[in-house]
Amino acid sequence: MARSKRAQAVIDEAMSLDQAVANVGLGVDMVEVERMERILARTPSFARKVFSEGERAYCDSRARPAMHYAARFAAKEAVVKALGLGFTSGISVRDVEVVRTGEGRPTIMLCGRAREVADELGVTDIPVSLSHTQTDAIACAMALTADAARKRETKLTQQEELAQRFKATRSLLDEIDSTKDGR
DSSP, rough: OOOOOOHHHHHHHHHHOOOOOEEEEEEEEEEEEEHHHHHHHHHHHHHHHHHHHHHHHHHTSSSSSSHHHHHHHHHHHHHHHTTTTTSSTTTTGGGEEEEEOOOOOOEEOOOOOHHHHHHTTTTTEEEEEEESSSSEEEEEEEEEEEHHHHHHHHHHHHHHHHHHHHHHHHHHHHHHHHHHHHH
């Protein structure tokens, strides 16, 4: 079907929008709950070495602590993956802490070398999501930079612009349909 110049211009402009990916690091990790139970039973000092006092208090207050320890360990791994490193470059597992907001939402607090690396990379926020089943715990973390936030704002503006272009295209198509009906 042949398009009018106006329709083709709207389509070309919509397709040319910058779809650049923002500066974001993504990390995901999964831990078997049963494995965490074995580690905690075999090595009682593990929890003290790996988790903060606040993390231990939260996990130990739950009906099945190992499930929550597993989720927090997965979160620590996910965060260092999002930073692009893993536990290298002097980053310790204690440099990443899962804390809870007043509403109960898990959030990440960095200290030590992890904080230094995040600052060097320009990371301003690390949203995290934790989930678990009876058998597995999983965490996903994103390291967001200030540049990513600016690009997100720009992208929203582009999405709004694209929505307007699609409305214009829809209007044009309705106009074409009404012309066909009027023949």
